[in-house]
Amino acid sequence: MSKKQPIRVKCDAAAANPLNRRQFLGTGMAFGAGGLLAELGLTRQTQAQNATPPAGKAPAAGGPPPGRRPLPPEPAVSQAPPLKDLKGKVAYITAASDGIGLGIARAASLAGMKVVIGYRNEERLKAALPLFKPGNAGVLPIKHDVTDRDGWKALVEQVKSQYGKLHLVVNNAGIKTLRQAHEAKFDEWDNAVAVNMTAIYNSVAACLPHMLEHGEGGHFVTTASMGGLLPGVNAGVYTATKIAAVGTMEALRVELESTNIGTSVFCPGGVSTDNYIGTGEQNPFRKPLPPGAPRFGMYSMDPLEAGNRVLDGVVNNDLFILSHPEFAPGMQERFDAIMDSTPPVEAPIPPGRIEAERGVIRCGIYEREIVHRKVKRPTYIFKA
Amino acid sequence: MPKKESDQSRLPDAALPAGLDRFALERRRFLAEGALYGGGLLASLGLSRYAMAQPPQAGGEGGRPTLRPPLPPEPKVSQPAPLKDLKGKVAYITASSDGIGLGIARAASLAGMKVCIGYRNEERLKAALPLFKPGNAGVLPVKHDVTDRDAWAKALESIKSQFGKLHLVVNNAGFKSFAMVSKASAADWDNGVAVNFTATYNSVVTCLPHMLEHGEGGHFVVTSSMSGLLPGVTAGVYTATKIAVVGLIEALRIELESTTVGTSAFVPGGVQTDNYLGTGEENPYRKEQLAKLPPDIRKRFAGNGPSPLMDPLEAGKRVLNGVIHNDLFIVTHPEYMPGTKQRFDAMMESEPVGDTPPSPERVKGEARVLHAGIYPREIVHRKQKRKTFLATKL
Numbered sequence: 001m002s003k004k005q006p007i008r009v010k011c012d013a014a015a016a017n018p019l020n021r022r023q024f025l026g027t028g029m030a031f032g033a034g035g036l037l038a039e040l041g042l043t044r045q046t047q048a049q050n051a052t053p054p055a056g057k058a059p060a061a062g063g064p065p066p067g068r069r070p071l072p073p074e075p076a077v078s079q080a081p082p083l084k085d086l087k088g089k090v091a092y093i094t095a096a097s098d099g100i101g102l103g104i105a106r107a108a109s110l111a112g113m114k115v116v117i118g119y120r121n122e123e124r125l126k127a128a129l130p131l132f133k134p135g136n137a138g139v140l141p142i143k144h145d146v147t148d149r150d151g152w153k154a155l156v157e158q159v160k161s162q163y164g165k166l167h168l169v170v171n172n173a174g175i176k177t178l179r180q181a182h183e184a185k186f187d188e189w190d191n192a193v194a195v196n197m198t199a200i201y202n203s204v205a206a207c208l209p210h211m212l213e214h215g216e217g218g219h220f221v222t223t224a225s226m227g228g229l230l231p232g233v234n235a236g237v238y239t240a241t242k243i244a245a246v247g248t249m250e251a252l253r254v255e256l257e258s259t260n261i262g263t264s265v266f267c268p269g270g271v272s273t274d275n276y277i278g279t280g281e282q283n284p285f286r287k288p289l290p291p292g293a294p295r296f297g298m299y300s301m302d303p304l305e306a307g308n309r310v311l312d313g314v315v316n317n318d319l320f321i322l323s324h325p326e327f328a329p330g331m332q333e334r335f336d337a338i339m340d341s342t343p344p345v346e347a348p349i350p351p352g353r354i355e356a357e358r359g360v361i362r363c364g365i366y367e368r369e370i371v372h373r374k375v376k377r378p379t380y381i382f383k384a
Numbered sequence: 385m386p387k388k389e390s391d392q393s394r395l396p397d398a399a400l401p402a403g404l405d406r407f408a409l410e411r412r413r414f415l416a417e418g419a420l421y422g423g424g425l426l427a428s429l430g431l432s433r434y435a436m437a438q439p440p441q442a443g444g445e446g447g448r449p450t451l452r453p454p455l456p457p458e459p460k461v462s463q464p465a466p467l468k469d470l471k472g473k474v475a476y477i478t479a480s481s482d483g484i485g486l487g488i489a490r491a492a493s494l495a496g497m498k499v500c501i502g503y504r505n506e507e508r509l510k511a512a513l514p515l516f517k518p519g520n521a522g523v524l525p526v527k528h529d530v531t532d533r534d535a536w537a538k539a540l541e542s543i544k545s546q547f548g549k550l551h552l553v554v555n556n557a558g559f560k561s562f563a564m565v566s567k568a569s570a571a572d573w574d575n576g577v578a579v580n581f582t583a584t585y586n587s588v589v590t591c592l593p594h595m596l597e598h599g600e601g602g603h604f605v606v607t608s609s610m611s612g613l614l615p616g617v618t619a620g621v622y623t624a625t626k627i628a629v630v631g632l633i634e635a636l637r638i639e640l641e642s643t644t645v646g647t648s649a650f651v652p653g654g655v656q657t658d659n660y661l662g663t664g665e666e667n668p669y670r671k672e673q674l675a676k677l678p679p680d681i682r683k684r685f686a687g688n689g690p691s692p693l694m695d696p697l698e699a700g701k702r703v704l705n706g707v708i709h710n711d712l713f714i715v716t717h718p719e720y721m722p723g724t725k726q727r728f729d730a731m732m733e734s735e736p737v738g739d740t741p742p743s744p745e746r747v748k749g750e751a752r753v754l755h756a757g758i759y760p761r762e763i764v765h766r767k768q769k770r771k772t773f774l775a776t777k778l
Contacts, residue, residue, distance in 0.1 A: 149570065180639045181632060182588045186533065189585050193577060197628065201573045204566055228631075229731060232753040236635030243631025244581065244624060248565060250727075251620030251627075255564045270750045300746050309736075320734035326747045328735045330755030334634075335728035337759035338613065340766040341713035342721045343702075343773040352692025354719050357654045360616035362723035366730040373733040380736040 075257065078368035081317035082217030082260040083167060086384075087112035088137065089216075090163045092155070092207075094118035094146050094199070095173035097125040100223055100271050103303025104170055104310050106131055111311055111384040114138035114163050118155075118173065120145065138163065146173045146199035147191075152206035165214045168314060169207050171200050172223040174242075181236025189237060196224075196241035200248050211261055219262040219314050222249050226269045226327045229320075230334055253319055253365050262317040266310050269324030270300035311382035319369050323380075459641065462761035465710035466601030466644045467551060470775075471496035472521065473600075474547045476539070476591075478502035478530050478583070479557035481509040484607055484655050487696025488554055488703050490515055495704055495775060498522035498547045502539070502557065504529065522547065530557045530583035531575075536590040549598045552707060553591050555584045555629075556607040565620030572621055580625035584632055595645050603646040603707050606633050610653045610720040614727055630713075637712055637758050646710040650703050653717030654693035704775035712762050716773075 083089060090113065096105040097119035105128075109115045114137045119125045125141055132139050140162055144155050159166045175195045177188050184192075200222050211218030227233055228242035249265035256263055306323060313321030354361065467473060474497065480489040481503035489512075493499045498521045503509045509525055516523050524546050528539045543550050559579035563572040584606050595602030610616075612630040615623035633649040640647060699716060706714030715721065747754070 181585060181635050182592050182639055184585070184589070186589075189582065193582060197581075197624075198573065198577060201565055201568065205568075205570070208566055226753065230753070230756060231631060231635050231638065232756040234638055236632065236639050239635045240581075240628060240632035243634075244628030247615060247627025247631075248620070248624040250615050251565050251624045254615060254623075255566045255618050255620050269753075270746055300749060318734060320731050322731075322734045322736060324742065324750070325735045325737040325739075326742050326750065327754060328732065328737065330759075331735075332732060333755055333759040333763070335725075335732070337762040337766070338713055338715075339721060339725060339728070340763050341711060341715045342718050343715055345718055346773060349717075349719060350692035353654055353694070353717075356693060357717070357719065360611065360614070360653075361720055362726065363614055363616040366723075366726040369730040370726070370733050373730070380739045 074364045075368070078319075078365070078372035079253070079257045079262060079317055081315055082262045083219045083314055083317075086168075086311065086315065088114070089167040090114045090116065090159065090165055091168040091170065092116040092118065092142075092159060092166060093170040093172050094144065094203075095120070096170075097121060097128045097141075100268065100303050100306050101170070101172040102128050102131070103271070103305070103307035104172060104223075105307070106304055107307030107311050107382065108168070109133070109136045109139065111382065112137055113168070115140070116155075116159055116163075116166075117141045118144045118146070146171070146202065147194040149202050149206070152202050156206050156210055160210065165216060166207060166210060166218070167216060168219045168221070169203050170221045170223065170310070171203050171245075172221075173199060174223060174225070175238075177237040178233075178235040179237045180234065181240060184237045192237045192241045193244075196238075197244040197248060200245060200252075204252065208261065212259060215260070217260045217262075219264065219317070220249070220252065221264045221266055221310060221314060221321070222246075223266045223268070223310075224249075226267050226324060228265070228267050229322075230327055230330050232330060250319070250365070254363065257365060262314065264310075264313045264318055264321050266306075266313065266321040266323075268301065268306055269327055271303055271306045272300045305381065308382040309380055312377075312380050315382065316372075316377065318372075319365065458757045459761070462712075462758070462765035463637070463641045463646060463710055465708055466646045467603045467710075468708055470552075470704065470708065472498070473551040474498045474500065474543065474549055475552040475554065476500040476502065476526070476543055476550055477554040477556050478528065478587075479504070480554075481505060481512045481525075484652065484696050484699050485554070485556040486512050486515070487655070487698070487700035488556060488607075489700070490697050491700030491704050491775065492552070493517070493520045493523065496521055497552070498524070500524045500526050500539075500543050500547075500550075502526050502528045502530070530555070530586065531578040533586050533590070536586050540590055540594060544594070549600065550591060550594060550602075551600060552603045552605070553587050554605040554607065554703070555587050556605075557583060558607060558609075559622075559625075561621045562617075562619040563621045564618055565624060568621050576621040576625045577628075580622070581628045581632065584629055588636065592640075592645060596643060599644065601644045601646075603648070603710070604633070604636065605648045605650055605703060605707060605714070606630075607650045607652070607703075608633075610651050610717060610724075612649065612651050614720055614724045616723065634712065634756075634758070638756060641758060646707070648703075648706045648711055648714050650706065650714040650716075652694070652699055653720050655696055655699045656693045698774065701774040701776075705773050708775060709765075709770065711765075712758065 086108070091105070091108045093101050093105045093108065093115065095101045096117040101118075105115050105117055109132050115132070117125065117128070117139060119141055120143065129139065129141070140159070142155055142158060144151050146152075156166060173195055175192050177184065177192045179188055181189075204220060207218070222245050224245040225238070225242045227239040228246040231239035231243065233239060246265050246267065249263050253263040301323065309323045310321055470492070475489070475492045477485050477489045477492070477499065479485045480501045485502075489499050489501055493516050499516070501509065501512070501523060503525055504527065513523065513525070524543065526539050526542060528535050530536070540550065557579055559576050561568070561572050561576050563569070563576075565573070584604070588604060592602070606629050608630050609622070609626045611623040612626035615627060617623065630649045630651065633647050637647045694716065702716045703714055
């Protein structure tokens with residue numbers, strides 16, 4: 001890396017010489033003054049100023065084409081949490097009769113929420129119900145296949161008739177297809193896409209209109225996985241659909257930021273669930289391990305702790321609810337590999353191209369999320 | 385995390401610099417030390433590139449008996465490019481009768497490849513065919529809906545019967561639905577997923593066995609979008625499915641790294657295509673479509689002279705450059721990358737570092753998924769000099 005070059009680099013016709021990649025990124029990512037985004041008038045501050053262009057001024061050569069609408073003004077801070085107070089609110093958690101879902105449901109119940117438990121297996125449900133404390137605000141099990149769109153509509157009606165409203169939807173159902181993508185059978189692929197990705201769309205299509213209507217605030221959470229940020233496991237069907245789930249939730253944040261519906265994606269690492277043959281929880285459904293079996297799951301995170309971390313993310317409206325910091329270095333490697341794929345600018349970028357791309361060249365939710373994350377909080381575990 | 389580290393991290397809040405909370409500080413320290421490729425967390429777990437290359441130690445991890453097999457040895461460098469020489473090879477580009485697909489097909493033809501053109505619209509195909517130079521190695525139009533799995537098998541058979549082999553598959557067909565996830569109809573969503581995401585899976589399960597069989601090397605490319613790295617627009621169906629397919633290509637790289645089949649995700653920004661109603665290319669179909677637009681809309685695009693967006697042929701040459709280098713990510717528009725960096729930074733800032741340090745046992749249990757070796761290898765691969773990012777030997 002050359003240290004002689006000036007840090008400030010203009011990304012226009014004048015910058016014909018090849019740019020140092022890291023310099024380009026280094027200056028571009030600077031928030032506030034300097035940097036590519038600021039120079040293009042694309043930071044929050046400049047956007048607010050540009051929202052009302054001075055009247056009567058002819059566009060300069062290479063400026064915005066005539067008839068192009070100015071970008072809409074953006075909020076200055078990240079979306080305020082729609083569900084700050086969970087007490088008395090209604091949560092629906094899909095696949096909550098065991099595993100992480102049960103942990104989230106128990107945490108929600110302990111937080112004073114009315115909890116709707118989605119399940120498919122009666123036996124698991126029977127084992128799970130005694131784990132909810134007597135005197136809870138309400139527990140309602142509903143048998144529900146998340147890939148069934150009519151089932152979603154019926155579910156919303158049933159929740160409304162029982163509790164009146166629905167505030168929090170946790171898309172927790174997932175298929176852990178530990179299959180390589182190039183070897184997966186058609187139905188394995190289609191099932192994984194339907195449960196891990198399309199079910200999110202189904203939940204939004206069914207529940208969002210009701211949430212917007214009652215106006216008390218709502219929140220969508222999806223249980224993805226660390227595999228949704230770092231495809232380290234050699235199981236392409238799982239990681240690809242989990243990455244898809246993360247992207248879907250980010251897209252929803254962009255869309256719903258101006259409403260009172262929050263969005264979060266939960267990306268846990270190891271949690272003591274069935275998948276890991278964990279032994280940490282007092283669930284009779286979980287069978288004891290045979291002697292000599294690998295016990296690597298017993299040290300993983302307790303599902304109830306995972307649930308409390310999810311609720312902390314909900315009351316803070318965190319876009320990404322991460323719970324396992326040991327994955328950070330691996331994530332950083334992935335992001336660095338993508339950033340290092342940035343090609344040098346071999347020929348000048350026409351200013352008109354950047355102008356045409358101005359609406360998509362950055363996404364304000366991330367800038368705001370970084371600021372949001374710098375706000376102090378005493379813990380990442382929800383305490384009722 | 386070592387115990388000493390976490391003890392040091394528990395500074396009283398009053399001792400912290402103004403505006404920086406305990407978690408933010410610890411997060412930085414953790415990343416600075418953990419992300420180092422030499423020392424750091426991964427190395428201490430035996431998960432760095434160097435440690436992985438060492439033969440596995442007998443006797444389990446850390447003295448604790450384990451029934452898990454040791455981690456498999458990893459390659460030291462990124463997968464060598466299976467298709468270094470394109471001349472005479474066979475490429476199938478889906479949806480290449482117009483737009484970026486046509487640019488890739490033309491670039492491939494200029495590179496001496498036999499080109500199979502996937503299309504659905506006869507009119508577009510008719511306008512596209514004259515753009516291929518006389519004396520090309522071969523052009524075969526294939527009418528094909530990428531969501532139809534039986535049609536994939538048929539397309540492969542017709543390509544094999546015409547050209548014998550298939551080497552390069554470019555999953556270029558895309559469904560540019562501007563529907564929001566929160567407002568999309570079920571059909572919008574299902575089509576977006578089927579065309580932008582599942583079609584790539586369809587191509588792999590259909591064509592991979594043939595590619596592995598002929599043994600001359602193969603390559604899968606997906607035309608995603610910068611939206612696959614940075615979901616900037618309120619067009620959730622598009623961005624979600626484009627992000628998904630980038631993830632699928634990364635997963636496929638992990639799976640196919642040890643074979644002779646390469647993988648690349650192409651993430652272009654603005655290219656002169658139908659979508660942008662560009663006027664820069666000598667395609668009569670495009671001109672005809674533009675003439676049909678209402679005058680006030682046409683004026684917005686037509687009055688500005690040639691489109692400032694990237695020429696599809698240049699985009700195609702950049703894709704081929706990515707293929708002959710086996711780049712995992714083919715990035716062509718650097719102006720998006722600062723915004724992408726913000727997205728990744730937001731994810732990194734979300735790690736609750738310093739909240740409750742994970743137990744060493746937990747971290748060991750996660751050893752297989754803590755990092756993916758393809759990324760450090762890709763970083764090393766990207767540091768190698770290359771003259772240009774365009775395929776020039778055409």
